[in-house]
Amino acid sequence: MEAITCSNCKSDLRTEDVFCSECGYPERGTDIEKNNFERRIILKKRVVKDAEKKVDSVRIMLYILAGLNIVIGTYYVFLSGDEFLFIDGIAALITGIVFIGCAIWVNNQPLTGVMAAFIFWIVLQILAAIVDPASIFSGILLKIVIIGVFIKGINSAKDAVKYSEQLASMKVK
Numbered sequence: 628m629e630a631i632t633c634s635n636c637k638s639d640l641r642t643e644d645v646f647c648s649e650c651g652y653p654e655r656g657t658d659i660e661k662n663n664f665e666r667r668i669i670l671k672k673r674v675v676k677d678a679e680k681k682v683d684s685v686r687i688m689l690y691i692l693a694g695l696n697i698v699i700g701t702y703y704v705f706l707s708g709d710e711f712l713f714i715d716g717i718a719a720l721i722t723g724i725v726f727i728g729c730a731i732w733v734n735n736q737p738l739t740g741v742m743a744a745f746i747f748w749i750v751l752q753i754l755a756a757i758v759d760p761a762s763i764f765s766g767i768l769l770k771i772v773i774i775g776v777f778i779k780g781i782n783s784a785k786d787a788v789k790y791s792e793q794l795a796s797m798k799v800k
C-alpha cells in the first residue's frame with residue numbers, strides 16, 4: 628500500500644491505516660463505510676442547524692420582551708406624567724436593557740446566554756409574585772410558552788455544542 632493523504636482532512640495516513648487517525652475517515656474502507664461517514668456529517672450538520680434555529684427563537688423572544696419593556700418603561704417615565712408610575716417605568720427600562728444584553732449574550736455564548744436569560748426571567752416572575760401574588764396566574768399560558776421556549780433553547784444549545792464538537796473531531800468546519 629502506498630502512502631496517501633486522507634480525502635476528508637488531508638492529513639498523511641500511515642501505510643497500514645484503514646481509518647484516518649486524525650478524523651476517522653475510512654480512507655481504505657469500503658464505499659459503504661465512506662458513505663456512512665459522509666452521512667454522519669450531514670446528519671450532525673442538520674442537528675446543529677436545527678438547534679441554532681431554536682436558539683435563535685430564544686433570541687427573538689428576548690428582543691420582543693425587551694421591546695415591550697422599553698415601550699412600557701418609556702411611556703411610564705416620559706409620557707404618562709404619573710409620578711407613581713415613574714419607579715415602575717425605570718424598572719421596565721432596566722429590564723428591557725437586561726433582556727437586550729441577554730440576547731447579545733445568547734448570540735455569543737448560546738448555552739450560558741439562554742440559561743442566564745431564563746434565570747433572569749424567573750427572578751422577574753418571583754419579584755412580581757412578591758409584589759402581587761395574584762400575578763403568578765396572570766398570563767399563565769404565555770408564561771408556559773415562554774418557559775417552553777427557554778427549555779427548548781437550553782437543550783438545543785447543548786445539542787449545538789455537542790454536535791459541533793463531534794464535527795470538529797471529524798475535521799469538518
Ligand SMILES: [Zn+2]
Pocket residue numbers: 633634635636637638647648649650651652798
Ligand atoms: Zn482525516
